[in-house]
Amino acid sequence: MADIKVPVFSESVSEGTLLAWHKKPGDAVKRGEVLAEIETDKVVLEVTALQDGVLVSTAKNEGDTVLSEEVLGVVGDAGSAPAPAAETVSGPVANEATAGGTAAQPDSGAGNEATRRDDLSPAVRKVVVENGLNPAQIPATGPKGNITKADALGAVGQQAAPAQAAQPVTPAAVIPAGARPEQRVPMTRIRQRISERLKDVQNTAALLTTFNEVNMQPAMDLRKKYQDQFVAKHGVKLGFMSLFVRAATEALKAFPVINASVEGKDIIYHGFYDIGIAVASDRGLVVPILRDTDQMSLAGIEKAIGGYAQKAKAGKLTLEDMSGGTFSITNGGTFGSMMSTPIINAPQSAILGMHNIIERPIAQNGQVVIAPMMYIALSYDHRIIDGKEAVQFLVMIKNLLEDPARMLLEL
Template sequence: MATEVKVPALGESITEATLGEWLKQPGDTVEADEPIASLETDKVSVEVPSPVAGTMGEHVAQEGDTVEVDAVIATIEAGDAAPSKAAAAPSKTEGNADKSDEAKEGSGPGPGEQPRQRPDATAAQQAPAGEGVEAAALSPSVRRAILEHGVDPATVKGTGKDGRITKEDVLAAAESKSEAKAAPAPTPAPAPSAGGERRQERVRMTRLRQTIAKRLKDAQDNAALLTTFNDVDMTAVIEARTRYKELFEKKHGVRLGFMGFFVKAACMALRDVPAVNAQIDGDEIVYHDYADISVAVSAPQGLVVPVIRSADQMSVAEVEKTIGDFGKRAKDGTLKMDEMKGGTFTISNGGVFGSLMSTPIINPPQSAVLGLHRIEDRPVVRDGEIVIRPMMYLALSYDHRLVDGREAVTFLVALKNAIEDPTRILIDL
């Protein structure tokens, strides 16, 4: 008896998703609660578990289809796995094939006939050069990952069933590629493609990318955006991190980074300038006596913004642990819907990618976002002398309907003072 597999509940206000990838093919053995498919929603990827143990049956929905909650997408058959169609086909015609080969052995093709080719040779000829036979079996999510990270599929070793390339294989290859770029070597100019071909490929936007595009455009259309800049001397924070990072990691089990300092400093500044932590609701202003800090995290499918709840009540160690957990689960695609809802203020760290300066866009309905950038040595004047200091540009983008320029500057100065003298964070000054 077949058991239907339905789309699970995806969270509040989410009624549909896109079928990103089938993790199990018809005929595969599945265990109860084993993931058989991956769904892409507006915010995260969700795995669909098998309701029972048995054999994977029919795929009712295909990769790339939009499916609604409670819709049937597959069936699970009771019993052991059946042989795959590819394996079963030769067994049915084995005898006839042998006889046919014996009859034609030693003779060439008749008039008007084409020489017979082995199926595997034909497939190899049809596959694009440099990609191998497996290229035709790449799932949409794997293709997207290959395009996003610029990975040559011919260089990726597949770890999936029958050697298929998975999304994780592509991400691992991309990471190895980025490490190799650390010591760049001169590369010759790429040779023009045969016949001067110029190719295009259309890839459907993921549901997450569509949502990001819509929300950012809505923010530009509805808010009066303005960005104010300042810079901060990172000398004191770098010295503190260098001095205590080993003891910190030994005691708390997590590395001491810069984000812990900036989150705590931002919480102090938000308390001093509550408008930056507020939001507009109709013709009312909603103030918050807590700081739920949204932290922008890069994930394979796009930017996600999980929320550190009550960050103002946390220690630096608790903040670092939370951010580390978010980063790991963002790469694994296991963040939950509830973890990305709410938030009263956002911090986006473009410095990890080398950004010198930017004008970040607010995350509605929030009214402000803080952009952090790369640290670089620059000449500055201290006590009448020119010295070299590790400096970082700070950017605060805000909704000018709610936050005035004076409040934005006051916020940045308070943040700057806390970072340049981390003792202020300790004594809450």
């Protein structure tokens, strides 16, 4: 017999909600198989089986509040409980390692190479093992032909898409019939936490937003000219987000206070650049972090963002993915937003907002021309960031994107 326990929560998480059971008493289970999901105010955690056997009993029901390391149920051997005929599971699925679980023992097959490779960095190995990846099938972009974390996250994105259909999502409200119908739906823990954090920022920070506009034609021409070669070499498309991340990183170097945070009566200046990318998911807005963006290539940025987006949709983001961050970027343009005033992600002090690209008339060299224009916004904490710095930061973003060669050549 083996107890099924709630994963150990981080210090900032006190409890969670049992979101769903994927097995019922009497069902056969395999080591590493997901048995249940627990929602905290930050992420959804998977509870996996530590051994082959049968789910003997459950101690908690869906919707119950659970604490760190609390017993959820018991798994025993095949004789412990009547088990229905189980489907035969073979191939890589049986050997898949999942977050929070224990990897299956390796055999001589290529599918277990992820657990045998010793030339991966700890960060890459963690992504590989948790997601059951085969390093031999991951395109490497590292300077010495090694696999980077961005490469691994990109591979996660490619494999996550077919699994999305099996993931539970927050159901849409079903309004009952009637003349003036209503339905009361409790907020999820994640939605409650989002609400609390956003309101805390409004109550604490001195929020102000400055705007500018960018002629996206040069960036569009660059992407069109090199897209095929970029895809052929890196296996991922060149998007605008990587250019914005690169431009933001260069601007953060020039204006360190934008990359700073407030702690009590102190200003903490960060000598690294960890940029959060706001991603919409079925459970709410999440902000996974691209770490050390000053050391990332455009291809690495695109792969990492794609991997995070797929993990968010599949409910696979971890606490580590979303912890930290010194600056954030949000792109409302993907949903058609023309202009907005984004709210900073505390304890960060600024956030860059991207919007949709619209062809409009502008004055250029004394003539009126039609150009693809984007409004950009910088919301910032006026307690430590002056208007001059905020405006100059946004102007630098504009100038770099309107002449991307300067950015790529580091001029």
